Amino acid sequence: MADIAREHGMTVIVKTVTRLTLAFILLYGIYIALNGHISPGGGFVGGVIVALSFVHVMLAFGKEAALKRLHSKGLRLAVNIGALMFLYIVMMRFAWKFPAGRFIIEKMRPHEIFANEIILPLCELAIVGAGLFTVFIALVLLCKYEEKIEKEK
Amino acid sequence: MTAYILCLVLFSIGLYCALRKRNVVKIIIGIGIMEYAANFLFVLIGYRSGGRSPIYANDQVIKSMVDPLPQAVVAVAIVLNLSVTLLLVAIAIKLYEKYGTFDITKINDLKG
Amino acid sequence: MAFIPFFIAIPLGAAFLISLAGKRFRASSGPIACAASLFLLAASLAIVKPVLAHKTLVYRVGNWLPPFGIPMIVDSLTALMLVLAGIVVFFVTIYSIGYMKPYTDKWKYYTLLMLLVGGSNGVLLAGDIFNMFVFLEIASISVYALVAYGTEKHSLEGAFKYAVMSSIGSVFIFLGIAILYSYTSTLNMADMAAVLMQKGPGMIVPFVTTLFLVGFGLKAGLMPFHAWLPDAYSAAPATVPALSSGVLIKVLGLYAISRIVFNVFGINAEVSNILVILGSLSMVGGSILAFGQTKMKRLLGYSSISQVGYIAIGLGVGTPLALFGSIFYLLNHSLSKALLFLSAGAIEHSTGTDELGSIRGTCRRSPLAGWASLVGALSISGIPPLGGFWAKLIIIFACIQAGRPMLAFLMVLASIFTLIYYFKAFTGVLFGSESEKSRPFEKALSPHMALALFCLTALVVAAGLVLLPGKWQALINGAVGVLSGGRDYAIILFGAMR
Numbered sequence: 001m002a003d004i005a006r007e008h009g010m011t012v013i014v015k016t017v018t019r020l021t022l023a024f025i026l027l028y029g030i031y032i033a034l035n036g037h038i039s040p041g042g043g044f045v046g047g048v049i050v051a052l053s054f055v056h057v058m059l060a061f062g063k064e065a066a067l068k069r070l071h072s073k074g075l076r077l078a079v080n081i082g083a084l085m086f087l088y089i090v091m092m093r094f095a096w097k098f099p100a101g102r103f104i105i106e107k108m109r110p111h112e113i114f115a116n117e118i119i120l121p122l123c124e125l126a127i128v129g130a131g132l133f134t135v136f137i138a139l140v141l142l143c144k145y146e147e148k149i150e151k152e153k
Numbered sequence: 154m155t156a157y158i159l160c161l162v163l164f165s166i167g168l169y170c171a172l173r174k175r176n177v178v179k180i181i182i183g184i185g186i187m188e189y190a191a192n193f194l195f196v197l198i199g200y201r202s203g204g205r206s207p208i209y210a211n212d213q214v215i216k217s218m219v220d221p222l223p224q225a226v227v228a229v230a231i232v233l234n235l236s237v238t239l240l241l242v243a244i245a246i247k248l249y250e251k252y253g254t255f256d257i258t259k260i261n262d263l264k265g
Numbered sequence: 266m267a268f269i270p271f272f273i274a275i276p277l278g279a280a281f282l283i284s285l286a287g288k289r290f291r292a293s294s295g296p297i298a299c300a301a302s303l304f305l306l307a308a309s310l311a312i313v314k315p316v317l318a319h320k321t322l323v324y325r326v327g328n329w330l331p332p333f334g335i336p337m338i339v340d341s342l343t344a345l346m347l348v349l350a351g352i353v354v355f356f357v358t359i360y361s362i363g364y365m366k367p368y369t370d371k372w373k374y375y376t377l378l379m380l381l382v383g384g385s386n387g388v389l390l391a392g393d394i395f396n397m398f399v400f401l402e403i404a405s406i407s408v409y410a411l412v413a414y415g416t417e418k419h420s421l422e423g424a425f426k427y428a429v430m431s432s433i434g435s436v437f438i439f440l441g442i443a444i445l446y447s448y449t450s451t452l453n454m455a456d457m458a459a460v461l462m463q464k465g466p467g468m469i470v471p472f473v474t475t476l477f478l479v480g481f482g483l484k485a486g487l488m489p490f491h492a493w494l495p496d497a498y499s500a501a502p503a504t505v506p507a508l509s510s511g512v513l514i515k516v517l518g519l520y521a522i523s524r525i526v527f528n529v530f531g532i533n534a535e536v537s538n539i540l541v542i543l544g545s546l547s548m549v550g551g552s553i554l555a556f557g558q559t560k561m562k563r564l565l566g567y568s569s570i571s572q573v574g575y576i577a578i579g580l581g582v583g584t585p586l587a588l589f590g591s592i593f594y595l596l597n598h599s600l601s602k603a604l605l606f607l608s609a610g611a612i613e614h615s616t617g618t619d620e621l622g623s624i625r626g627t628c629r630r631s632p633l634a635g636w637a638s639l640v641g642a643l644s645i646s647g648i649p650p651l652g653g654f655w656a657k658l659i660i661i662f663a664c665i666q667a668g669r670p671m672l673a674f675l676m677v678l679a680s681i682f683t684l685i686y687y688f689k690a691f692t693g694v695l696f697g698s699e700s701e702k703s704r705p706f707e708k709a710l711s712p713h714m715a716l717a718l719f720c721l722t723a724l725v726v727a728a729g730l731v732l733l734p735g736k737w738q739a740l741i742n743g744a745v746g747v748l749s750g751g752r753d754y755a756i757i758l759f760g761a762m763r
Binding site: 038041042047048083135 | 208223225228229231232239243
C-alpha cells in the first residue's frame with residue numbers, strides 16, 4: 001500500500017496546487033537571479049529556488065513521472081554549458097589580441113549580448129539549479145537501488 | 154549583544170552534536186547546525202541600528218542601510234555548505250549499504 | 266601578467282569540458298586533463314621571471330580598485346607553490362592515465378582532479394580572504410569525493426571521516442572570517458593588514474587566530490587534528506594521497522595559515538610558540554605512531570603527519586634561516602611524498618596488495634618502482650646528498666641559532682625515528698627475498714606510470730641542487746622575504762595596486 005502511494009505521488013490536492021504554482025516558483029527564481037545586482041540574491045540563490053521547483057515536481061508526482069520529463073542528459077548539459085559560458089566570457093577579454101577574435105567582436109558584437117546583468121546570473125542559475133537537482137536525483141535513485149536490493153533479499 | 158552570544162551558543166551545540174553523537178545522520182545534522190550558526194553570526198554582524206534593507210529607492214528618504222556585504226557572502230556560503238552536506242549524505246547512504254549500520258563506533262574497519 | 270586568471274580558468278574549463286565530452290568520447294578525458302596540467306606547468310614556470318623582476322604581480326578582477334575589488338596576487342611564495350603544485354599535478358595526471366585503467370567512469374575522476382587543481386590554484390592566488398575560503402571549499406569537496414572514488418567499504422569510511430573532520434575545520438575558518446570581518450570591516454587581506462596595524466590587535470585577533478589554527482590545522486593534519494589522515498590515505502586510490510599530501514596539505518593548510526598569520530596578523534611570540542608546540546607534537550607523535558604500521562599507504566600517511574610537524578616548527582621559529590629551511594623542506598617533501606605514494610600505487614597495481622609483509626624483492630621484480638621508493642624514502646629520512654638532508658640540517662641550525670636547543674634535539678630524535686621506520690618497512694619490501702606470504706608481481710607497469718615515476722625520481726634527486734645560487738634559490742629567498750616581511754605585504758601591495 002505504501003509502495004503504491006509512493007509510486008504515484010501525493011494526493012490530488014497537492015498535484016493540482018503544484019501544477020498551478022510551478023510556473024510562479026520558476027519565475028520567482030529567475031527574478032531573484034536577474035535582480036542580483038541591486039538586491040540580495042544573484043545566481044546562487046536563484047539557482048537553489050529553481051532546483052526547488054524541480055524537486056517539488058518530483059515530490060508531488062512521484063519519481064517516474066518527474067524523471068520522464070526532466071532528462072538527466074539535459075541537466076548535465078545545463079551544468080557544463082553554464083560553466084563553459086563563464087570561461088567564454090573570461091576569454092572574451094583576451095580575444096582582441098588575435099585577429100580572428102577581433103573579427104568576431106566587430107562583426108557579431110557578442111559583448112553586447114553578454115551584458116553583465118543578464119547572462120551571468122543566468123549562467124550561475126543554470127549551474128546551481130541543474131547541479132542541485134542532479135544530486136537530488138542521484139540520492140533518489142540510490143534509494144530506489146536500495147529498495148531493489150531489499151526486495152531481492 | 155545577546156544575539157551574538159546566542160549564535161556562539163548555537164555553534165557550540167552543533168559542535169557538541171558533531172563530536173559526541175554516534176549516529177551518522179546526527180553528526181551530519183550537527184555539522185549543519187554549526188554552519189547555520191556561522192551564517193547567522195555573519196549576517197548579524199552586518200546590522201546597523203535603524204538600518205533598512207540595502208536597496209536604493211529614489212523616492213524614499215533613507216537614513217541608514219545595513220551592510221550588504223555579509224548578505225552576499227552568506228548567499229555563497231549557504232550554497233557551499235549545502236554541497237558539503239549533500240556529499241556527506243551521499244557518502245552516508247553508501248556507508249549504510251556497505252556496513253549495514255549507522256553507528257559510527259561500529260564502522261571502524263580501518264584501525265591502527 | 267594578464268594571464269594570471271588562467272591559473273584558475275584552465276583547470277575549471279578543463280573540468281567542465283571533460284564532464285561534457287568524457288561520457289561520450291571515453292578516451293578523451295585523460296588527454297584533456299594532461300593537456301590542461303601541462304599548460305598550468307608551463308604558465309607557472311613562465312611567471313617566475315616576472316615575479317623575480319617585479320616582486321609582486323597583481324591582477325585586479327574587473328578592474329575594481331582596492332579595497333573594493335578582488336585582487337589575484339602573485340608574489341614569490343605564491344609563485345614557488347604554483348610551480349610545485351604544477352609539477353606534482355602534471356606527473357600525477359600522467360600517472361593516472363595508466364593507473365586508473367581498472368576503474369570505471371574515468372571522466373568523473375578527471376573532472377574532480379581538475380576541480381581540485383583549480384581550487385588549490387585559487388587558494389594560492391587569492392588576495393581576498395573570502396575568495397580563499399571559497400576555493401578552499403572547492404578543493405576540499407573535490408578531494409572528499411576523490412577519496413571515496415572506488416566506493417568500496419574502506420574508501421567510504423575513510424572519506425566519511427575525512428569529510429566530517431575537514432568540514433568542521435571549514436566551519437571554524439568561516440566563523441573566524443566572520444568575526445574578523447566584524448572587527449576590520451573589510452575582506453581584502455592587504456587592507457585587513459593595514460587596518461590591524463592601525464587599530465591594534467585588541468582581544469579579537471587572538472581568538473580568531475585560535476579559530477584559524479584549528480580550522481587550517483584540520484586541513485593540514487597537524488597533530489591533535491590528524492585523525493583523518495591515515496584512514497583517508499590508506500583507502501583511496503594511490504594518486505589521491507599523492508596529490509593530497511603533496512599539494513593539498515601544503516596549500517590549504519600550511520600556506521594559508523602562514524599567509525594569514527605572517528602577513529595579516531603579524532607574527533608574535535604566542536602564535537610562534539603554539540606553532541612550535543603543535544609542530545613538535547606532530548613530528549614526534551607521527552613518528553612513534555608510524556612504527557607499528559603494517560600497510561604501506563598508512564605508514565606513509567603517518568610519515569606525512571610527522572613531516573608536516575617539521576615545517577610547522579620551522580614556521581614557528583620564524584627566523585629567516587628557519588623560514589628558508591621550512592620552505593625548502595616543503596618543496597622536498599611534496600616531491601618525495603608524491604613519489605613514494607605513486608610508487609606504492611605502482612607496487613599495489615603489480616601485486617594487488619598493500620601489506621608490507623606480502624611484498625618482497627621489489628628492486629628485482631619491478632626495478633623502477635623499487636628504486637623510486639628507495640630514492641623517496643632516502644630523501645625523506647634525510648640521507649645526504651638528497652634534498653631532505655640539507656633541509657633538515659638548515660632547520661636544525663636555525664633552531665640552535667634561535668636559542669632553542671631542545672627543539673633541535675627533538676628534530677634529531679624524530680629524524681632517527683623516521684630513518685628507523687623507513688628502514689624497517691622498506692628493506693624487506695625492496696631487497697628481501699621471496700617468502701611464502703609474498704605475492705608475485707603479476708602486472709607490469711604501464712608506460713605512463715613508468716614515465717611519471719622516472720621523471721619524479723629525477724626531480725627528487727635534482728631538488729637538492731636548488732640550494733646552489735640561481736633562479737630557484739632567489740625565488741625561495743623571495744618567498745622567505747615575503748613571510749618575514751610580515752605586514753609589509755600590505756604596504757607593498759598597495760603600492761603595486763595603484
